[in-house]
Amino acid sequence: MTARSPRASSPKPRLPGVLLAGFEPFGGETSNPSWDAVRALHGERIASHRVATCCLPCEFGTSLVALRQAIAELQPALVLCVGQAGGRAQLSLERVAINIDDARIADNAGARPIDEPIAADGPAAYFSDLPIKAMLADLRAAGIPAEVSQTAGTYVCNHVFYGLMHALHRSGVRGGFIHVPFSPAQAAYHPGAASLPIDTVSAGLRIALRSALTHATDLRIAAGAEH
Amino acid sequence: MTARSPRASSPKPRLPGVLLAGFEPFGGETSNPSWDAVRALHGERIASHRVATCCLPCEFGTSLVALRQAIAELQPALVLCVGQAGGRAQLSLERVAINIDDARIADNAGARPIDEPIAADGPAAYFSDLPIKAMLADLRAAGIPAEVSQTAGTYVCNHVFYGLMHALHRSGVRGGFIHVPFSPAQAAYHPGAASLPIDTVSAGLRIALRSALTHATDLRIAAGAEH
């Protein structure tokens, strides 16, 4: 991210910013498709906003420190975090973040919290601020496989999603989270696993951001689950 | 449920009650394994509590009216609601209920709410009051396949789970929700679908109730999900 202070003599007003965050590799992988797809959009102009990107550590705690710092620096109008969901087949527009860490595997710093709140004084959950149904419709119309997800898990991704929403609460800045599948190169070593190429995911994130930035209210489309 | 007023001359003190609720069939099924498994436990004594049962309509709104009425009549110490999760393979101990209705299919009264809050003034979510990790350990030790679930969906089951937790909030009465698979008879007409026999599910619910009634605090066992 560049310095925030616009020069007084600047002929062009700076565009409002969008912060797009991906993650470093975890769980034995050597790459993380979230960051690979996110960084391709750095500097792009989408719906009169400029995209800045950052890569978060896959660690409870420090991931949120890094995210809050990036938000403080950029002062974005919207923050979209993106994480890897190995095994899922489509872009997952997350509906809700819950106030719990429950780690089946250790994070990159070796931490493995079990049933600990992310914010001791926070509510049980936050819903995404983003118009996930409109984003879903726009992605499908563009031929990008997408779905609404009712859980972001209980690992670092949910940790960051919840911490983001807690930080943004009543700030006027909107936040949300999207999970993405393995890349094909990863799936080549996970028998039977689904995948989407990085450029397909980047194209999907571009559409999702445009949709989020241009829809003031969401659409009424069913995308729920019986269980 | 029987009348609440104990006779003055009663030689035996009434046991505190547990309310166990199942659901009527929905989604084209002619039976619902949740109710079939629940009703088998009616009247049983578990950990010094007496089990009462009720069958809820698979309808947004009226399901909660019926549940609240049953709670008011029985004044139970604990309420466990049980619903069908066709396609899941194990008893699902639900961790969290979220404040949203989003119906992919119509309920039994024809209603199909989309992205409407269950309680306009309620928080985004409630966590289960039950010791789901202890219940998980006890079920596995007994050879009953069980898992912790991070989402109860956005249909009538989640609606009832959220409404239950909202009604019980700060009452001192504990509440929770368990999803159960199809019965074998149902799965026989759903190619490839998982199932568990009704008596296996009933045995599991008995263990789960005992576990919930005898654990004041939960165990620290990881049962989270990366996404």
Next chain:
Amino acid sequence: MTARSPRASSPKPRLPGVLLAGFEPFGGETSNPSWDAVRALHGERIASHRVATCCLPCEFGTSLVALRQAIAELQPALVLCVGQAGGRAQLSLERVAINIDDARIADNAGARPIDEPIAADGPAAYFSDLPIKAMLADLRAAGIPAEVSQTAGTYVCNHVFYGLMHALHRSGVRGGFIHVPFSPAQAAYHPGAASLPIDTVSAGLRIALRSALTHATDLRIAAGAEH
């Protein structure tokens, strides 16, 4: 199995036999639901046949030696082998056995053949002799979840199925294979895995045997797969 030679003075003629074979545990399991379900039927009379059972080692080669010996001793009218398919949710009526061993994991004797024929002079495959569509219909009608499977894999189960059909070829004795899910006790330690109780599987095998013994020709019911 008992001695084959009926006594001359025997007042009751011996019933023709059915050989039902299960397997010992493999792959780190301490039980095998195929044998647990099979042995419960030992000695039963089904459709005027007497069921004899045997437990096969989970080993390439010796499994077939044991099976052929059991067939030679019993001289059955029909042979049904039953194996564990951990992860499948229903009784799988196998359609076809293929002439190849390709072991992802070692067998119980440490062997791990790759792309070796089971019978060097045998055909590429044998279809089951059993009326799998009639068996499917009877199982479903009885509320037992069942499906036709187009592959028995390439491990010891397919090895035994192929070797059985090769041994029975042109003998007038019919043969077939059914895969069964994990037991609930196994699934309790395989997160998310499907299961069926042993007695449900035994009941299913009884129905399947009766169906196989009483249908001279199969039904015309679609049970194929697009891929």
Next chain:
Amino acid sequence: MTARSPRASSPKPRLPGVLLAGFEPFGGETSNPSWDAVRALHGERIASHRVATCCLPCEFGTSLVALRQAIAELQPALVLCVGQAGGRAQLSLERVAINIDDARIADNAGARPIDEPIAADGPAAYFSDLPIKAMLADLRAAGIPAEVSQTAGTYVCNHVFYGLMHALHRSGVRGGFIHVPFSPAQAAYHPGAASLPIDTVSAGLRIALRSALTHATDLRIAAGAEH
């Protein structure tokens, strides 16, 4: 395909041909990723062979008539048929074709054969002539998700695969079959379904063909299934 007769004056000798066949849409889809991926390779030179392509009808019977005619015209050294496997996530290198049609859904001409042989006088199955393990290794090394499949189903794809192998039997021409996932545009309307972009599939087919053309014998790599 072009005329077969090389002109006497032709200065450049014609390359030996490879026939690559895809399918027209079926099952309610408006496109078929097999044909879309195949046609992109038309005319390419791979390992000193020239690729010719054809699109087969999704019909029992006529699909094989069209394939045999294309083979007669081109006189290829190798034939690879490619079909859609909606729901699968990776390129599926098919190991075996079985001599049965069993259609769950009608083909594009309305036919729905049940348990009918493809060749009345044919063997129960044919194994692929192609070095599927070498192809698997080459695809994975190139970052293309691939797997060996033990069943090509019982629908038109298996019908064509079996008919191809039956036609090529003892001809010296090698044949095989690969199933491919939905395209992203298709998966966008199949909730949760896996997909791979057409150009990823085309790249995979190019690698698979080169591998098949350059490996005289296959590698010894396990790629089997327990069931």
